[in-house]
Amino acid sequence: MRQPGIEPGSRRWQRRILTIVLLARILASFKIIYILFDYTNFMTYYDKIAKGYNELYKEEQLNKVKLIIKNLNIKDEKVLDIGCGTAFYSNLFKNYTGIDNSKEMIKGKKECIYGNAENLPFKDKSFDAVICITSIHNFKDVKKAISEMKRVYKNKVAISVLKKAKKFGEIRKLIKENFDVKEIEEEKDVIFIGAK
Numbered sequence: 001m002r003q004p005g006i007e008p009g010s011r012r013w014q015r016r017i018l019t020i021v022l023l024a025r026i027l028a029s030f031k032i033i034y035i036l037f038d039y040t041n042f043m044t045y046y047d048k049i050a051k052g053y054n055e056l057y058k059e060e061q062l063n064k065v066k067l068i069i070k071n072l073n074i075k076d077e078k079v080l081d082i083g084c085g086t087a088f089y090s091n092l093f094k095n096y097t098g099i100d101n102s103k104e105m106i107k108g109k110k111e112c113i114y115g116n117a118e119n120l121p122f123k124d125k126s127f128d129a130v131i132c133i134t135s136i137h138n139f140k141d142v143k144k145a146i147s148e149m150k151r152v153y154k155n156k157v158a159i160s161v162l163k164k165a166k167k168f169g170e171i172r173k174l175i176k177e178n179f180d181v182k183e184i185e186e187e188k189d190v191i192f193i194g195a196k
């Protein structure tokens, strides 16, 4: 409906059209900024550092993996690695499955699946061993993650915990309450290891 006094083609009409176009452009750019912000917000910290992860941490993590394999005497057992990251060390195991909640970290890894430590998509006792290397301090619900580990493993467990993690004391207490483990002191982690 035309307003009285605004004739199509008049100066007022042109100004009104210009204002509408400008407002539409401003709203569109807000929408683009919102979409970008929302996307980066949705990514986990590990999604963002995934590409450079191996270069930064491969050496120190490999040392922990080797200690675990040696102390748990892992040969051809079915192993679940919770918070597996890039799982660059998966070739050291004969029967390996990794799970991680960062899609970027597990990108291209057929032996790894996307999922949460607090809600493992596996049946009870479906793995001989569970390992968890420098990941547990990142889990939202450590208690639930530990009860999930207990549910899916048969007899071997190794949880490597970053010594400087804020929740270190709380995590150690929960591990000791739930598993019969010894402690191996490593440069940056304490590795809790046990076999039934």
Ligand SMILES: C[S@@+](CC[C@H](N)C(=O)[O-])C[C@H]1O[C@@H](n2cnc3c(N)ncnc32)[C@H](O)[C@@H]1O
Residues within 6 Å of the ligand: 044, 046, 057, 061, 082, 083, 084, 085, 086, 087, 099, 100, 101, 102, 105, 115, 116, 117, 118, 132, 133, 134, 135, 138, 139, 140
């Ligand atoms: C420091 S990295 C360790 C990766 C690997 N274990 C290693 O030693 O190289 C921690 C990993 O835990 C994963 N993570 C954090 N919270 C998780 C959760 N709730 N469930 C599964 N994975 C999780 C992160 O995405 C990240 O890949």
